[in-house]
Amino acid sequence: xxxxxxxxxxxxxxxxxxxxxxxxxxxxxxxxxxxxxxxxxxxxxxxxxxxxxxxxxxxxxxxxxxxxxxxxxxxxxxxxxxxxxxxxxxxxxxxxxxxxxxxxxxxxxxxxxxxxxxxxxxxxxxxxxxxxxxxxxxxxxxxxxxxxxxxxxxxxxxxxxxxxxxxxxxxxxxxxxxxxxxxxxxxxxxxxxxxxxxxxxxxxxxxxxxxxxxxxxxxxxxxxxxxxxxxxxxxxxxxxxxxxxxxxxxxxxxxxxxxxxxxxxxxxxxxxxxxxxxxxxxxxxxxxxxxxxxxxxxxxxxxxxxxxxxxxxxxxxxxxxxxxxxxxxxxxxxxxxxxxxxxxxxxxxxxxxxxxxxxxxxxxxxxxxxxxxxxxxxxxxxxxxxxxxxxxxxxxxxxxxxxxxxxxxxxxxxxxxxxxxxxxxxxxxxxxxxxxxxxxxxxxxxxxxxxxxxxxxxxxxxxxxxxxxxxxxxxxxxxxxxxxxxxxxxxxxxxxxxxxxxxxxxxxxxxxxxxxxxxxxxxxxxxxxxxxxxxxxxxxxxxxxxxxxxxxxxxxxxxxxxxxxxxxxxxxxxxxxxxxxxxxxxxxxxxxxxxxxxxxxxxxxxxxxxxxxxxxxxxxxxxxxxxxxxxxxxxxxxxxxxxxxxxxxxxxxxxxxxxxxxxxxxxxxxxxxxxxxxxxxxxxxxxxxxxxxxxxxxxxxxxxxxxxxxxxxxxxxxxxxxxxxxxxxxxxxxxxxxxxxxxxxxxxxxxxxxxxxxxxxxxxxxxxxxxxxxxxx
Amino acid sequence: xxxxxxxxxxxxxxxxxxxxxxxxxxxxxxxxxxxxxxxxxxxxxxxxxxxxxxxxxxxxxxxxxxxxxxxxxxxxxxxxxxxxxxxxxxxxxxxxxxxxxxxxxxxxxxxxxxxxxxxxxxxxxxxxxxxxxxxxxxxxxxxxxxxxxxxxxx
Numbered sequence: 038x039x040x041x042x043x044x045x046x047x048x049x050x051x052x053x054x055x056x057x058x059x060x061x062x063x064x065x066x067x068x069x070x071x072x073x074x075x076x077x078x079x080x081x082x083x084x085x086x087x088x089x090x091x092x093x094x095x096x097x098x099x100x101x102x103x104x105x106x107x108x109x110x111x112x113x114x115x116x117x118x119x120x121x122x123x124x125x126x127x128x129x130x131x132x133x134x135x136x137x138x139x140x141x142x143x144x145x146x147x148x149x150x151x152x153x154x155x156x157x158x159x160x161x162x163x164x165x166x167x168x169x170x171x172x173x174x175x176x177x178x179x180x181x182x183x184x185x186x187x188x189x190x191x192x193x194x195x196x197x198x199x200x201x202x203x204x205x206x207x208x209x210x211x212x213x214x215x216x217x218x219x220x221x222x223x224x225x226x227x228x229x230x231x232x233x234x235x236x237x238x239x240x241x242x243x244x245x246x247x248x249x250x251x252x253x254x255x256x257x258x259x260x261x262x263x264x265x266x267x268x269x270x271x272x273x274x275x276x277x278x279x280x281x282x283x284x285x286x287x288x289x290x291x292x293x294x295x296x297x298x299x300x301x302x303x304x305x306x307x308x309x310x311x312x313x314x315x316x317x318x319x320x321x322x323x324x325x326x327x328x329x330x331x332x333x334x335x336x337x338x339x340x341x342x343x344x345x346x347x348x349x350x351x352x353x354x355x356x357x358x359x360x361x362x363x364x365x366x367x368x369x370x371x372x373x374x375x376x377x378x379x380x381x382x383x384x385x386x387x388x389x390x391x392x393x394x395x396x397x398x399x400x401x402x403x404x405x406x407x408x409x410x411x412x413x414x415x416x417x418x419x420x421x422x423x424x425x426x427x428x429x430x431x432x433x434x435x436x437x438x439x440x441x442x443x444x445x446x447x448x449x450x451x452x453x454x455x456x457x458x459x460x461x462x463x464x465x466x467x468x469x470x471x472x473x474x475x476x477x478x479x480x481x482x483x484x485x486x487x488x489x490x491x492x493x494x495x496x497x498x499x500x501x502x503x504x505x506x507x508x509x510x511x512x513x514x515x516x517x518x519x520x521x522x523x524x525x526x527x528x529x530x531x532x533x534x535x536x537x538x539x540x541x542x543x544x545x546x547x548x549x550x551x552x553x554x555x556x557x558x559x560x561x562x563x564x565x566x567x568x569x570x571x572x573x574x575x576x577x578x579x580x581x582x583x584x585x586x587x588x589x590x591x592x593x594x595x596x597x598x599x600x601x602x603x604x605x606x607x608x609x610x611x612x613x614x615x616x617x618x619x620x621x622x623x624x625x626x627x628x629x630x631x632x633x634x635x636x637x638x639x640x641x642x643x644x645x646x647x648x649x650x651x652x653x654x655x656x657x658x659x660x661x662x663x664x665x666x667x668x669x670x671x672x673x674x675x676x677x678x679x680x681x682x683x684x685x686x687x688x689x690x691x692x693x694x695x696x697x698x699x700x701x702x703x704x705x706x707x708x709x710x711x712x713x714x715x716x717x718x719x720x721x722x723x724x725x726x727x728x729x730x731x732x733x734x735x736x737x738x739x740x741x742x743x744x745x746x747x748x749x750x751x752x753x754x755x756x757x758x759x760x761x762x763x764x765x766x767x768x769x770x771x772x773x774x775x776x777x778x779x780x781x782x783x784x785x786x787x788x789x790x791x792x793x794x795x796x797x798x799x800x801x802x803x804x805x806x807x808x809x810x811x812x813x814x
Numbered sequence: 815x816x817x818x819x820x821x822x823x824x825x826x827x828x829x830x831x832x833x834x835x836x837x838x839x840x841x842x843x844x845x846x847x848x849x850x851x852x853x854x855x856x857x858x859x860x861x862x863x864x865x866x867x868x869x870x871x872x873x874x875x876x877x878x879x880x881x882x883x884x885x886x887x888x889x890x891x892x893x894x895x896x897x898x899x900x901x902x903x904x905x906x907x908x909x910x911x912x913x914x915x916x917x918x919x920x921x922x923x924x925x926x927x928x929x930x931x932x933x934x935x936x937x938x939x940x941x942x943x944x945x946x947x948x949x950x951x952x953x954x955x956x957x958x959x960x961x962x963x964x965x966x967x968x
Contacts, residue, residue: 117911117948247907248953257907266912267900269847269887273913276846284841309830338841339850340833415851415859415913415947464849464913465947497852715907719950723910726949749856749945757941760951762934 082637084164087155088439089148093168095176095225097150099128100142105200105214107134112144113165114156114436115262116414116466117723118780119716122261123162124169127712130241131173131234134213135200141261146438146458156436157471157581158634159679159778162712166776174231176220183220184211236772243772247715250765257715262462273464274419274434279490282421285482286342286494287317288349289331289503292742293578294322294358300332301350308348310341317481324578325540326444328478329503335482339494358742364576366509366739370406373532373573377404377513381530381571382546385557385629388565393526397517401604404513405593406805407788408736409744411504411752412582416464417497418475422483423490428455429483433476434463441473445480467727468581472505498747505580506737506744508533511573512593516563522605524616526565531556533589534575545572547586553632555590555678555785558625560643561598562618577739584781587678588731591785592792592806595674599793600802609673609793610656620646634680640775641680647707647774648677651684654705654767659686668692669700670797674790679778681708682769685725685786687761687794695812697795699729699761707769708777714768721766721783728787730755733808816876820845821889831877836860838876839886847887847916851945858944861917862886868924887916895961896923902961910948918944922958931962 084091092098100108109128115121125141128134144151153164177197184202185192188209195204203210236243247257265271290296302314312335319330332349336342355362394400420433422445429449435441435458442458445451463470479493495503510533517526535551537544547556547570557568582588602612622642625633633641652675656662659671668691675684688701704721711717734753738745746752792803795812803811818825818835820843827842834853839845839862848871851859855870862871863885890896899922902908909915918941925932925940932940937958946954 115911117909119910248956251952251956253906256905259904260907260909262912263904263907263909266909266915267903267919268891269845269916271912272846273849275840275850278844278846338829338833338837340837340841343853413947415857415911415945416849417851463911465911467947494850497854497857719907719910719953722952723949726951727947748854749852750854754945754947755949755951756943756945757938757951757955760949762952762955764952 082635084153084168086635087153087164089153091164091168092150092152093171093175095172095179098169098172099132099176101213101217101220103214103217105138105212107132107139107213108142109139110142110144110151112151112154113161114438114460114463114466116156116436116463116470118161118720119260119713120156120161123713123716124165125261126241126258127166128169128173130239131170132177133197133199136258138200143460145460146442148439154438155440156466159781163776163778166712170233171228171231174233175226178226178230179220179223180213180216182223183216186219187211241713243711243714245714249718251763272461273416274421274432274461275416275492275494277421277432277461277492279421279423282490282492283312283335283337283486284339284342284492284494285333285335285479286339286346286496287331287333287478288346288351289329289499290319290353290358292355292358293324293329293361293576295362296330296354296357297332298352298354304348304350305334305345308341308345310337311345312336313485314345314349315482315485317478323539323541324474326440326472326474326477328474328481333478333482335491343496361576362742364739364742366409369576370509370511373509373511374404376571376573377511377530377532379571381569383567384552384570385568386566388526390526390528390565390567393565394515394517394528397525398520399518399604400515401518401601402515403597403600403804404511405596407510407589407592408738408806409509409577410507410582410731410735411501411737412467412469413500413504413752413754414463414465414467414469417500418470418495419493420476420479421490421492422476422479423488424449424483425488427451428457429480430457430459431476431480432459432461433473434461434470435473435476436463436466436471437473441476444473444477448477448480449484467583468585469505472580497749501737501747501752502744503578504737505539506577507582507588508536508575508579510589512589514593514597516597516601518601518605522607524563524601527561527563528567528569529556529559529594530569530571531590532571532573533586534573534579536579536581538575539578539580543575545574546570549630549632551586553630554586555594555676556586557629558643558677559594560623560645560648560677561616563616576742583727584678584784587676587781587785591674591676592789595676595786595789596792596804599796608662610652610661614649614652617645617649620649634778636680643677644774647682647771648675650769651675651682651705651707654769655684655686655703658705658765658767659688659701659703661686668798670794672790672792672794672797674786674793676782676785678782678785680775681706681777681779681782683782683786685790687791689791689794689798691795691798691812693814695814697812699791701763701765702761703765703767704783705767705769706783707771708779708782709774710772710776711768717768717779718766720779722764724783725764725787726755726760728784729759729791732788732791732806733759736807816880818876818879818884819882820884821886827876829876832875835862835871835874835876835879835884839871845886845888849913849916851914857914858921859914859917861920861944863920863924866924866927868921887920890919890923893923895926898961899923899926899957902957906953906957906960908950908953908957910950914944914946918946918954922954922961926958926962931964932958
């Protein structure tokens with residue numbers, strides 16, 4: 038993903054200036070047309086730069102039956118963000134389809150046909166909004182042309198309405214179904230011929246519906262999977278039902294990198310229903326998406342397989358794990374805290390931060406810790422694989438179908454064409470299901486059972502003990518204030534193992550894509566800034582967790598900015614607005630970020646005005662500055678991530694006994710143009726709850742390389758009583774900027790806002806997550 | 815061989831007595847609406863009704879349910895209260911990924927049968943055992959209130 042500054046600068050034609058120079062209302066349309074000039078292979082940014090790029094051929098995505106049923110293909114993974122509804126709705130709106138006559142079809146893994154399918158990085162809508170609108174507009178034009186041909190009139194005299202094409206002059210009309218067959222025969226119109234609908238012609242895109250801040254304003258157009266979900270018919274990974282299925286579970290090494298020394302399977306094979314015990318080769322470190330190794334038990338049902346696994350006697354070779362076998366997270370935290378006291382690799386600097394710190398009237402210093410966490414989607418990893426006649430077929434809940442397909446092909450030494458991956462619904466993903474290791478395991482087991490489907494199920498214990506863990510982090514910050522309490526200097530050292538250690542020898546330093554998640558993109562206007570990244574070795578299998586390194590960076594920076602405000606004796610909001618400085622666009626390259634979530638920094642700079650706007654909105658809605666009374670307080674945090682802007686204010690109360698009540702959350706969010714505001718709200722609400730868990734409860738610790746938590750009785754995640762009863766989401770109406778991400782940017786500011794509120798209520802500063810029992814008096 | 819009454823029909827299942835009802839339903843009876851989430855009665859994804867009571871099928875051996883009425887999410891559309899709960903779920907767009915929602919609906923339906931007009935505290939207490947990693951709790955709460963015939967609170 039890394040690009041040199043030179044290449045990046047070459048691409049700096051001022052597209053954004055072009056966008057801004059035109060009337061705001063047409064920005065969406067123009068933005069929709071921007072990609073037209075860029076062939077996929079030439080694109081350096083955005084959808085076109087992703088593997089497989091974008092596709093906007095209507096014949097790939099839209100099919101209309103002669104009875105009028107419109108089938109729209111969704112090529113992205115549905116994991117709760119609502120993309121199957123939202124993206125299909127975008128196409129249906131542009132096409133003019135009657136929503137009651139629309140169904141979604143899930144694409145198999147086929148990047149050549151469907152373009153990029155890697156559902157990750159909060160990219161689905163921002164990368165596919167334009168291609169899907171173009172595909173639908175092309176289909177609409179083909180229907181209009183078919184009608185014009187039928188009536189023998191010029192195409193400009195006919196117009197598509199809702200599910201029909203009308204010739205006003207003669208009063209004739211034909212339904213989409215009646216036109217479908219002849220429309221299919223037509224050539225796909227060139228992109229130049231497409232005119233996207235104006236905002237006033239749209240029925241769904243950008244329109245508020247459903248439950249808005251506790252009130253049901255209007256009916257929500259029915260969710261694609263809504264009825265299947267509430268009736269139990271929705272098909273998730275484990276719900277795939279094939280004849281003659283065998284069920285498998287795997288006993289994996291307790292320590293990352295350990296191997297099987299010996300296995301006694303005699304008792305396991307005596308368990309009723311157990312058919313076979315198979316050793317699974319591990320691929321060592323780095324593991325990437327490969328199996329961790331261990332021993333698989335195959336049985337006639339899941340329970341028998343689990344009972345068989347319980348009866349295995351395995352001796353593990355821990356020495357094979359090297360240093361990992363000694364990994365203890367408490368000791369590791371201490372080692373990082375110590376390392377944070379010394380300078381590290383310089384990532385960004387302006388001015389002389391050391392001299393400014395020396396000269397400061399007052400210095401503020403703090404160290405923050407965020408622990409390992411497991412994504413723990415409610416559906417544990419599971420996959421079905423069948424190998425037959427030299428071909429493999431998989432059914433799996435995966436965020437990255439392409440990597441799944443390539444992985445299976447590699448493992449089984451098959452051509453990519455001989456591997457089919459069917460995408461099921463995901464019972465939550467959060468980054469865990471970006472890694473298809475569990476499908477590789479199923480493929481490995483299926484190799485032993487020609488023609489027979491293998492359903493490989495992870496237990497919750499498997500999921501929490503063998504997650505791709507969110508890496509621990511230590512962030513050490515120091516700032517100088519002048520006599521007026523104004524910041525003169527800022528030094529931030531960030532320490533975490535790099536996710537690159539999953540794929541290559543451990544680099545011991547964060548990569549560009551990790552630093553670019555809120556560390557070097559920190560937008561404060563301070564005369565002297567020094568950002569450093571001391572080394573931190575990796576010991577466990579780490580990987581993406583929803584919003585990734587934005588979590589520790591936002592947690593530390595937003596907590597520290599509050600500590601600075603307190604030290605300066607200033608109101609937190611006033612202080613951070615001053616820290617942000619004047620409204621301006623910070624070009625990512627000027628702060629050393631050549632990544633920018635893969636987006637063009639001209640289109641997506643760090644926009645301080647947008648940051649300020651969400652802070653102002655959240656604080657106003659929360660009644661910032663009001664008298665809260667003893668034991669109660671408001672806390673603020675904000676963050677820019679996945680090219681969107683979020684601010685959140687919590688209103689909390691802490692009793693004398695240390696019991697926390699979260700009265701309310703006010704979330705202001707700016708993602709630029711909103712495709713489906715209803716699902717944006719639900720993502721913000723969900724992020725708020727997940728973030729509360731990150732702040733208060735969730736932690737995986739390690740002793741001698743072994744995860745100490747293994748299920749929801751020890752790895753805690755929020756329950757209904759933990760959620761604030763009042764969550765208000767305030768969407769910023771901003772059609773003029775480029776579209777941003779939604780699934781992840783709500784999460785990073787939650788934990789620091791909550792901890793800042795706890796400080797406001799109690800005077801107790803939290804610097805180590807989770808809060809756990811730190812409030813108990 | 816055990817005989818279970820599931821959604822009003824008798825099923826003869828060739829399973830050991832100690833097999834949890836969850837796996838008998840999913841792998842043997844072919845009813846996949848009841849989900850596996852934790853296996854230790856901590857998450858509620860596997861919630862079914864046993865003689866009308868919300869029960870965690872992942873820790874309930876089939877031997878304990880012989881002769882009793884097992885009701886699963888697949889039968890909720892035929893239940894007057896279940897249907898109201900499902901409709902409220904759809905009206906308020908509760909589900910995100912949806913994996914836990916069958917269990918949530920089973921628990922909510924059992925609650926409303928027991929307590930037709932629960933107050934907020936009663937709902938929160940009753941639903942505390944059902945995890946949702948997507949964080950849809952406030953919509954679940956609002957949907958239960960709606961199904962109970964209350965105004966959606968704001």
